[in-house]
Amino acid sequence: xxxxxxxxxxxxxxxxxxxxLWWIAKDGQRLRLHQSFEVKFxxxxxxxxxxxxxxxxxxxPIPVQLGRDQGxxxxxxxxxxxxxxxxxxxxxxxRLFSLFSKEFPDLDYYDADVExxxxxxxxxxxxxxxxxxxxxxxxxxxxxxxxPLDSAWSLDPSPPPLRVMTLxxxxxxxxxxxxxxxxxxxxxxxxxxxxxxxPLMINLQAVLRRYDPDILLTNWGDTWxxxxxLKISRETHLPLSLNRDTWRGILHKKDKSYFSYGQIxxxxxxxxxxxxxxxxxxxxxxxxxxGLDGVLETARVTTLPLQMTARTSPGTGISSMQTLVAIRxxxxxxxxxxxxxxxxxxxxxxxxDQGGMIYQPITGVHTHVGEIDFVSMYPSIMVRCNISPETxxxxxxxxxxxxxxxxxTLKPLLxxxxxxxxxxxxxxxxxxxxxxxxxxxxxYKALLVTCFGYLGYRNARFGRIESHxxxxxxxxxxxxxxxxxxxxxxxxxLHMYVDxxxxxxxxxxxxxxxxxxxxxxxxxxxxxxxxxxxxxxxAFLPSxxxxxxxxxxxxxxxxxxxxxxxxxVEARRRDTAPFIKETQLELLDLLxxxxxxxxxxxxxxxxxxxxxxxxxxxxxxQVPLDQLVVRQRISRDLSGYKSPPPAARALKxxxxxxxxxxxxxxxxxxxxxxxxxxxxxxxxxxxxPEMISVIVYEKLLRRAANSILSPFIKNTLPLFDSPISRx
Amino acid sequence: MGGxxxxxxxxxREVLSSLARFRRALRRSDQLTFDKIWTxxxxxxxxAGYAANATPLxxxxxxxxxxxxxxxxxxxxxxxxINGPSSxxxxx
Numbered sequence: 001x002x003x004x005x006x007x008x009x010x011x012x013x014x015x016x017x018x019x020x021l022w023w024i025a026k027d028g029q030r031l032r033l034h035q036s037f038e039v040k041f042x043x044x045x046x047x048x049x050x051x052x053x054x055x056x057x058x059x060x061p062i063p064v065q066l067g068r069d070q071g072x073x074x075x076x077x078x079x080x081x082x083x084x085x086x087x088x089x090x091x092x093x094x095r096l097f098s099l100f101s102k103e104f105p106d107l108d109y110y111d112a113d114v115e116x117x118x119x120x121x122x123x124x125x126x127x128x129x130x131x132x133x134x135x136x137x138x139x140x141x142x143x144x145x146x147x148p149l150d151s152a153w154s155l156d157p158s159p160p161p162l163r164v165m166t167l168x169x170x171x172x173x174x175x176x177x178x179x180x181x182x183x184x185x186x187x188x189x190x191x192x193x194x195x196x197x198x199p200l201m202i203n204l205q206a207v208l209r210r211y212d213p214d215i216l217l218t219n220w221g222d223t224w225x226x227x228x229x230l231k232i233s234r235e236t237h238l239p240l241s242l243n244r245d246t247w248r249g250i251l252h253k254k255d256k257s258y259f260s261y262g263q264i265x266x267x268x269x270x271x272x273x274x275x276x277x278x279x280x281x282x283x284x285x286x287x288x289x290x291g292l293d294g295v296l297e298t299a300r301v302t303t304l305p306l307q308m309t310a311r312t313s314p315g316t317g318i319s320s321m322q323t324l325v326a327i328r329x330x331x332x333x334x335x336x337x338x339x340x341x342x343x344x345x346x347x348x349x350x351x352x353d354q355g356g357m358i359y360q361p362i363t364g365v366h367t368h369v370g371e372i373d374f375v376s377m378y379p380s381i382m383v384r385c386n387i388s389p390e391t392x393x394x395x396x397x398x399x400x401x402x403x404x405x406x407x408x409t410l411k412p413l414l415x416x417x418x419x420x421x422x423x424x425x426x427x428x429x430x431x432x433x434x435x436x437x438x439x440x441x442x443x444y445k446a447l448l449v450t451c452f453g454y455l456g457y458r459n460a461r462f463g464r465i466e467s468h469x470x471x472x473x474x475x476x477x478x479x480x481x482x483x484x485x486x487x488x489x490x491x492x493x494l495h496m497y498v499d500x501x502x503x504x505x506x507x508x509x510x511x512x513x514x515x516x517x518x519x520x521x522x523x524x525x526x527x528x529x530x531x532x533x534x535x536x537x538x539a540f541l542p543s544x545x546x547x548x549x550x551x552x553x554x555x556x557x558x559x560x561x562x563x564x565x566x567x568x569v570e571a572r573r574r575d576t577a578p579f580i581k582e583t584q585l586e587l588l589d590l591l592x593x594x595x596x597x598x599x600x601x602x603x604x605x606x607x608x609x610x611x612x613x614x615x616x617x618x619x620x621x622q623v624p625l626d627q628l629v630v631r632q633r634i635s636r637d638l639s640g641y642k643s644p645p646p647a648a649r650a651l652k653x654x655x656x657x658x659x660x661x662x663x664x665x666x667x668x669x670x671x672x673x674x675x676x677x678x679x680x681x682x683x684x685x686x687x688x689p690e691m692i693s694v695i696v697y698e699k700l701l702r703r704a705a706n707s708i709l710s711p712f713i714k715n716t717l718p719l720f721d722s723p724i725s726r727x
Numbered sequence: 728m729g730g731x732x733x734x735x736x737x738x739x740r741e742v743l744s745s746l747a748r749f750r751r752a753l754r755r756s757d758q759l760t761f762d763k764i765w766t767x768x769x770x771x772x773x774x775a776g777y778a779a780n781a782t783p784l785x786x787x788x789x790x791x792x793x794x795x796x797x798x799x800x801x802x803x804x805x806x807x808x809i810n811g812p813s814s815x816x817x818x819x
Contacts, residue, residue: 350781360770
């Protein structure tokens with residue numbers, strides 16, 4: 001027997017060996033070990049059907065152990081009688097369940113489709129990159145025992161010595177034809193021409209062998225680069241060991257478009273490796289938004305494999321966490337939830353079916369304004385009020401019952417995030433932990449927020465609409481309690497938005513002066529609240545359509561530390577051209593030095609000059625074309641548009657040269673003087689500066705400038721005439 | 728949310744459109760006043776939504792009364808600034 005201490009890198013099912021686990025040993029070895037792993041699931045139904053199922057299972061060829069048990073379904077009051085079915089390996093389980101569920105579609109199934117990594121985590125306490133002590137037989141590399149030495153909730157776990165190799169084309173393949181593959185590892189960079197296929201394969205294989213990376217970080221790896229490299233490998237008959245596990249092929253997952261939170265989302269094709277993790281920066285929101293640290297930290301808490309964590313939504317992450325807590329607490333995990341919304345009166349529905357409270361702000365410019373926010377308001381309410389499908393609806397901001405599944409899942413995550421945020425507040429930016437804490441904090445925020453959303457999602461295993469409604473209900477109550485507290489203490493409430501308030505009081509302008517109010521709100525609500533910052537000035541903007549109507553989420557302001565916060569204006573929109581965005585940010589940067597609206601008034605001529613200078617650049621066609629590219633998402637197939645918007649017209653141009661895009665994907669284009677009015681950026685031929693529609697871009701520029709400057713202008717006339725009206 | 732119940736903004740638009748015939752028949756000058764008072768309602772939509780009244784028009788009418796009282800108070804302050812405080816006798 002040999003013992004090793006190492007970090008768990010990858011885990012997957014294997015036909016012959018049960019589960020394969022890859023470890024990064026402390027001495028630097030990469031170990032492929034395996035372990036037999038039995039998988040159990042259960043079925044419930046009428047006694048007749050369960051007897052028939054028993055007979056069927058006894059007579060089919062896959063070896064199983066059958067039993068009878070009772071279990072706890074969160075949505076059923078009494079214990080459920082179960083037929084338990086245990087397979088000797090995960091692959092047997094998949095085969096068996098697929099056949100069995102087709103044969104007996106009327107039974108209710110539990111623990112049937114639980115991810116292997118979650119089952120393993122429930123049994124052994126493992127998670128991706130967990131540091132463990134492993135005993136194994138060196139003759140056949142079979143694991144005898146795993147003992148975790150690490151917790152997913154520890155703030156500073158011992159970091160694994162990960163070897164990360166970056167592999168990317170030198171150009172965006174959707175826009176231009178790349179010429180080289182760029183390989184970066186350990187501060188070294190290699191450039192391999194794509195045209196020389198044999199040397200490319202030989203060199204790539206050599207660097208893969210030499211550095212043996214744990215993580216292959218790519219750009220367009222899922223959708224372009226790796227499929228191309230594998231094709232070249234097949235054509236040249238030269239090996240390319242992308243997998244560390246040479247016995248395995250590469251797992252391909254098809255692309256798909258789906259509807260989520262009111263918009264169509266596109267998820268590209270995926271290529272998963274075995275024994276080595278392939279993470280594609282172009283096909284992972286988490287990787288793009290929170291970096292590799294965000295992926296690693298999310299994988300640790302969700303227990304999903306790294307390659308899956310990078311490519312799945314936070315919803316899948318939080319569901320996995322709930323499933324793990326359910327298994328650990330002997331709660332059955334339903335395959336398909338059967339729960340329907342309970343009957344309620346129309347008046348109940350009227351009161352309960354509401355979202356967060358969103359006020360209409362007092363428009364205009366305000367000085368010395370404090371912004372205070374409840375810390376992770378909805379997750380805090382779920383934990384404090386013990387909101388879970390199986391617990392009674394709260395009647396106050398608290399609970400007298402033992403914690404339910406959702407609070408049990410959220411509490412450690414919430415506490416870890418609060419701890420990290422608290423540490424970040426005191427930490428210098430050069431601190432080696434700073435980036436990891438920031439990334440983890442952002443990634444955890446997505447998990448926590450999604451947990452609230454999933455409570456109201458009818459397909460979520462542990463969702464229940466009444467629980468979802470209870471969260472927003474107590475959110476509204478907490479916000480109103482905060483408003484009342486602020487008003488009791490002499491503050492004027494300028495605005496409220498779900499979990500935050502903008503308040504001001506004569507003589508209060510320094511952060512520590514807000515402390516008594518924060519303490520009082522925390523004491524009245526029982527929820528943590530913090531000061532986001534004090535604005536030197538903040539401007540709440542009215543509706544573009546009617547200047548008398550306030551808009552809740554269109555504002556910008558300058559904090560006392562000089563930082564700017566903007567919401568709802570062009571610079572925050574994804575479909576704004578970089579040139580317009582840049583101009584708006586430059587204007588804000590100009591204003592950020594001012595501590596009062598009076599100072600801003602004095603700077604208005606400078607701001608106007610800046611805009612005119614930018615307009616001149618446009619008219620002289622000096623703006624680089626890539627700075628004018630607009631990116632918009634298409635929501636349907638081309639045939640679905642009656643009067644196609646600009647993005648659809650650009651897509652039509654792409655289609656004409658054989659390039660396709662699916663609903664949910666973004667289309668890049670320029671506004672030009674032509675019949676279509678647009679020029680698709682990814683066409684094989686280039687646009688020229690002469691084609692650009694100066695009128696359209698100047699209108700966009702002046703509109704963006706107006707959004708920032710209009711609150712400071714005393715007369716109601718627009719600061720700039722649009723070029724169209726000048727004509 | 729569940730999306731079963733219209734949001735208060737939807738209710739606001741619905742009530743406004745139900746009054747379209749009434750608005751159309753008003754004189755142009757009254758139409759402008761009509762638009763102004765309904766703009767005032769939009770400032771209190773959060774409170775109207777929280778009230779969750781089964782007949783939102785009632786709440787909207789209260790919003791109008793509220794804004795008018797605010798306007799009266801505001802004018803009163805201005806008037807007092809010009810004329811000095813009004814005596815209790817004058818108030819009657």
